[in-house]
Amino acid sequence: MRLLLIGPPGGGKGTQAKFLVKNFEIPQISTGDMLRANVNNSTDLGQEAQKYMKAGKLVPDSVILNMIKNRLSDEDCLNGYILDGFPRTIPQADGLNSLLSEMNQAIDHVIVMDVPDDLIITRLSNRRSCNKCNRVYNLIFDPPKNTNKCDNCDGKLFLREDDNPDTIQQRLNIYHKVTKPLIKYYNNMGINKNIQSQGTIEEIKLDILSKIS
Numbered sequence: 001m002r003l004l005l006i007g008p009p010g011g012g013k014g015t016q017a018k019f020l021v022k023n024f025e026i027p028q029i030s031t032g033d034m035l036r037a038n039v040n041n042s043t044d045l046g047q048e049a050q051k052y053m054k055a056g057k058l059v060p061d062s063v064i065l066n067m068i069k070n071r072l073s074d075e076d077c078l079n080g081y082i083l084d085g086f087p088r089t090i091p092q093a094d095g096l097n098s099l100l101s102e103m104n105q106a107i108d109h110v111i112v113m114d115v116p117d118d119l120i121i122t123r124l125s126n127r128r129s130c131n132k133c134n135r136v137y138n139l140i141f142d143p144p145k146n147t148n149k150c151d152n153c154d155g156k157l158f159l160r161e162d163d164n165p166d167t168i169q170q171r172l173n174i175y176h177k178v179t180k181p182l183i184k185y186y187n188n189m190g191i192n193k194n195i196q197s198q199g200t201i202e203e204i205k206l207d208i209l210s211k212i213s
């Protein structure tokens with residue numbers, strides 16, 4: 001199963017991808033997580049990407065496509081994968097198409113998660129991530145037992161640098177302008193599954209499973 005998740009930042013892509021990983025036993029490929037790992041390890045790629053990420057801007061397509069090309073050739077991707085946060089632009093989608101045809105692969109479903117902007121702002125400003133195991137919480141919708149600590153590993157919870165009001169607004173603007181046209185792009189291929197991403201995490205999960213099974 002090869003899945004692609006499209007939705008605004010804070011739209012629940014990462015949360016639902018984690019369920020899909022368990023359900024289909026395929027890896028989640030999150031370009032945001034890959035970039036953050038590079039930033040944390042101060043790689044050349046991380047140092048280049050950081051300036052864009054901090055400003056809520058998109059990292060250049062060529063950097064992203066290179067990263068994805070390497071990742072999709074890993075052995076754990078043979079039975080499928082979940083693309084989370086990629087593609088985000090039409091050139092990235094075109095690049096993915098070329099890559100898939102080289103590999104004799106195709107995307108089975110594009111899951112389109114629709115969330116109103118005001119809910120995004122509430123979700124992102126209350127999002128907290130664990131500094132050790134990367135588990136993501138929401139102080140309102142999916143709170144940890146202790147506000148500052150991870151339930152899993154006792155790691156410290158932090159607010160992502162790009163989850164501040166100005167950067168959130170910038171990321172939303174880019175989503176509407178640059179990423180949303182991908183919905184039409186994939187609609188033309190007839191593989192879109194539209195999900196109203198406003199219910200509980202469990203309701204959204206069941207909706208996705210019913211549409212792709």
Ligand code: AMP
Pocket residue numbers: 009010031032033035052053054056057058059060064084085086087088092162171
């Ligand atoms: P995310 O964790 O998916 O919200 O991504 C965090 C940040 O990483 C984004 O605001 C971008 O700066 C960068 N990023 C992640 N994925 C991509 C992508 N496919 N194309 C360009 N930039 C990306």
